[in-house]
Amino acid sequence: MNRAAVLTGVGSCLPPRAVPNDELAAGLDSSEEWIRSRTGIGQRYFAERGTATSDLAVGAGERALKSAGVSTVDAVLVATTTPDRPCPATAPVVAARLGMRGTAAYDVSAVCTGFVYGLATAAGLIAAGVADRVLVIGAETFSTLLDPGDRSTAVIFGDGAGAVVLRSGDPAEPGALGPFDLGSDGAGEDLITVPAGGSRQRLSGVEPAAGERYFAMSGKEVFRHAVLRMAGSARTVLARAGWRARDVDHLVSHQANLRITNHVADDLGIPRGRCVSNIAEVGNTAAASIPLALDQAHTEGLLRPGGRMLLTAFGGGLTWGSTVLTWPDLDPARA
Template sequence: MARAAVLAGLSAYLPPRVVPNAHFADLRLSDEWISTRTGISERRWVQGQSTSDISVEAGAEALKSYGSDDIDLVILATQSPDHFAPSSAPAVASRLGLGGVPAFDLAAACSGFLYGLATASSLIRTGQAERILFIAAETASLYLNPKDRNTAPIFADGAGAVVLRAGEDDEPGSLGGFDLGSDGDLAHLVLVPGGGSRARADGWALDDRAHLVMQGRELFVNAVTRMSESSTKVLEEAGWKPDEVDLVVGHQANRRILEAVGHELGIEPERMYINIDHTGNTVAATIPIALTEAVREGALRPGHRVLLTAFGAGATWGSTLLRWPEISLA
């Protein structure tokens, strides 16, 4: 059998501060208006925490889930690092007691988890690593303009992490083929024009160029199209039919986007896992957070065929498949 990357540990972390839709009443946005258009009722925002702080929380739990801290490499997918330089991953690895292992950041916005899985899988398949801790973490709230009705209610904070180990490609948890893509002509859809998360967490003054801006309608259309096309491609390459997929865990950007993707794929709503109602859009972290919650709820069980798909700023997108393994959550 061919060497493969196998999912062997999983965790999620959400900051303790809960921000309900009522928080946005001053923007003349009602709970009904927000929930109807986005599917979000509440979200979590950090207070005094940076991206590396919540990365350590998720990473520690993933190592407990795996049952070992014998790790060769750490990857951190984030669009909101502590600093523009240096990378946050080495600091996270150090705080987790992982010594001098190689560590680096990866930035692919809401597609970061798929890009990171593909990168980690390649490193394991080619023998460059045996065990990788891969964390996706974001403090998106620190990049928001609190007066922007288009973005303030949507984006949120959180972290998720997985441990991948070397194994064989017929094992449960073995990552299948990947489809990745990008289109730089769509960079204007989601953009922070100009300022990392540590400065923002410490209350440094920022101008309007440091806030996230979004073109919602155009983003919606492109997200549905690209996620559907990418998902179809990996399904066809694996020889899976849509009705053979037990659960689709997509990037949690908007409930209506996920429902539209399910419609395009011919997959019933009950097989589209959605948890955005209480998490909001945590950018790169949405999928590992959703996977963790799906396991805890019993919606995701060993042997299930799972489709992962995402679309994000850049624009970037990606998809992959796996059969769900036995995983013990910490």
């Protein structure tokens, strides 16, 4: 029998500190209205000192495990651009703190596409019989990478984590993931980047400028690529699944920017009202954005069992990816 990865639990975790636009605007020669009109963001959450990416990942993982009604899995994957340390990976730390010492655990690095790459990787583990259950977490403390004086990036990103539990099941049952589409184009590596800190800079013999330690993004080019790649990838998985755009009940794209989400929906011919969006409340949380949006929509009762879901993401690398599923009947008492 073909083994599919079936979504059976969701969870999320946000740090307690909400940062409204007004708090950032004063130091950026900007305004609340400008930030909201350009990005669709009203606030985001920043982790406090003493908090690490693993702390948020553990919180989201605990809630996803509770939602699934299980306490252990066979593998833990953490998609992140902001690991606790360059070495070791964050996932083994998270697995141990969740009480799963000895469990396979590793990080997935594909920036904002990381969660979709993580889903595909988990689906492969399940299909190959390596694992029966996998916990996939997207977790970020992107505030640690931001230049507080750069209004093109400082107002966009936030911190948070989201997670799902996948189990082995039948490809035809609700919650089964797939097909998938994944892609990359490394020729665009400099469009979304942190220039300093890696082997290329360290072995160059040149000390980095202060600004090169921060996240940088070429906004106009990223906007164009994000719409092009997400819409194209989404079309590919819709065709593979035998779905039409009008069959999609909910489009859950990476929460990059509200205008990007709207453009992707328009390009696909999906009404904007079918987009699941929480960017106004949490900002762009990179690899955490899709699972955070899923958990929030589930908690608020927006997702109905049997609803056809299209997930699509775009991130640095450049990377992109998409998948589909029919939303399962999750037990709300465990949320």
